[in-house]
Amino acid sequence: MFQGNTYPLGGGVQQTLAGERAERIPNSLEGYATAAMQANGVVFACMAVRMLVFSAVRFQFQAFNRGRPSVMFGGRELELLERPWRGGTTQDLLTQMIQDADLAGNSFWTEHDGELVRMRPDWVEIVLAPRRLRGGQLGWTRMGYRYTEGGTGSGAEPVILLPDEVAHFAPIPDPLATFRGMSWLTPVVREIQADGLMVQHKRRFFENGATPNMVVTGITAANQTEFDAIIDMLEANHAGVANAYRTLYLAAGADAKVVGADLKQIEFATVQGRGETRIAAAAGVHPVIVGLSEGLQGSSLNAGNYGQARRRFADGTMHPLWQNAAGSLEQLVAPPGPATRLWYDARDVPFLREDRKDAAEIQQTKAQTVRTYVDAGFTPESAVAAVAAEDDGLLVHTGLFSVQLQPANTQPALPAKAEGE
Structure with a gap:
């Protein structure tokens, strides 16, 4: 029994209940893995960059102070993420998560016998039930997950898991589904096919004597x-x-x-480079970060341009992915208190070292601002709060002058003269 509904277990679990439907992952994991990742150098390069940077963080708990994120700290509960399985590391876990999400749009994990277990995305079904309101249906509610080893047609006995037993990482939502995600490869399938044809064209050109x-x-x-x-x-x-x-x-x-025409006459490099750039754009990776042809010419390699491309990749792609991953894994690693959350620690990521420099400069500027407010006569507590919230309305003045901090229109009392002076 669950929320007033009866769900059969055992042999009848594959039967479809009245009003129930299952969302199967529409993308072919095997197809994307073999025809895209393993057969296309551009797709592999984009996925490799995403995996290497995404897997460089570690997880911590983060406390909230007055409603804002504050200090990060560790705990024994994090051992499940630090050693997800025998011989595994956090980097192994994150690499598999982002690879599943890139190829299938979803990554499913559960805990069993003290270890994290990966469920192949195309073997998982998200079981939904209709929401009833005032005699009608108001969307769908997620009842759980059904995992069948080998797929639904394998004949294996499925495993039913409740929503709080599964960490579901789906960074790009499928617009035609309620809960499942979508691979970033889906919109650029034709570009991948075209790039493959370009490679084949180049190969045929040389196989036929390097002539038209x-x-x-x-x-x-x-x-x-x-x-x-x-x-x-x-x-x-x-x-x-x-x-x-x-x-x-x-x-x-x-x-x-x-x-016909040779490779130079058809501007082969330009045509192929445009397709590579569109694939990289779908992956959220700048061509200069991947090392694609269009990123290795002109002013793209200038220090300032490369820095901006790196920051765009970190701020616009990696940080949202890390946030989503931390929130998804929180299903299996509960924070120790109500005012804490599972979060990622990117302070030791080599790719973000320039960002750490910028963060230190920002912190120094904030400290100087607090010092200026205090010297101007505002209370230290209100100065810190105003800088943290970026709200000058939180400042509270002491009524004292800056520097001397003496009341207005007053002079310090002179020391009393000794008798006989």
Whole structure:
């Protein structure tokens, strides 16, 4: 029994209940893994950069002070994330999470016998039930998860898990679903296919002698057999990279003409580079960070431009992913108190060292501002609160002058003269 509904277990678990439906992951994990990640260098490079940076953080608990995030601290509860399974590390966990999310749009984890267990995304179904309100349906509510080893058609016994037993990481929501996520590869599938065709085109160009297409006319042959023999001879002596730039000899009346265009004439590098940039944009990675062709020319490599690209990748891609991952894993690692949360610690990430420098400069500026407020006669407590909240309305003045901090229109009393002076 759950919320007034009866759910059968055991052999009847695969039966569809009245009003229930299951959201299956529509993307093919196997298809994206083999045809995109393993077969396309641009996709692999983008995913590799995302994985390397995403897996560099560690998790901590963070306390709230007056409603704002404050100090971070550790705890024994974090051991599950620091050693998620025998021989595993936090980096292994995060690498698998972001890889599942990139390929399938979702990453599912649960805890069993003190270890985190990955559930292959395309073998998981999100079980939903209708929300009833005033006789009608108001959307769907998540009842749990159904995991079937090998997939729904494997015949294996499924495992039912409640929502609070699963950490569901889905950074990009699917607009056509309620709870499942969407892979960033989905919008650029055609770009990936086009990039593959460009690679194949380049390969064919070199396989056929590093020359455009050629038409030979006027070949004199008595019959089809003799014509085929001449064609076979030409292919054997002039097709392929090994025969590139060899001289072509033709009999009287025969003529060879070049048709089509070479790689330079069709601006091959430019056309391919545009597609690579669109794939990188979908991944949220600047081409200069990945090392793509369009990121390695012009002013992209200037120190200022590279710094801005790095900051865009960190602030616009990585930090939201880390926040989502921490919130998702909080289902399995409960914070120790009501005013705390599971959070990520990016202070030791090498990719963000420049950001740490900026943070130190900001902190120094805040300290100088607090000092200025206190010297001007405001209370230290209100000065700290105003700087933290960025609200000058929180300042409370002591009524004393700055520096001397004496009441207005008063002078310090002179010391009493000793008798006889």
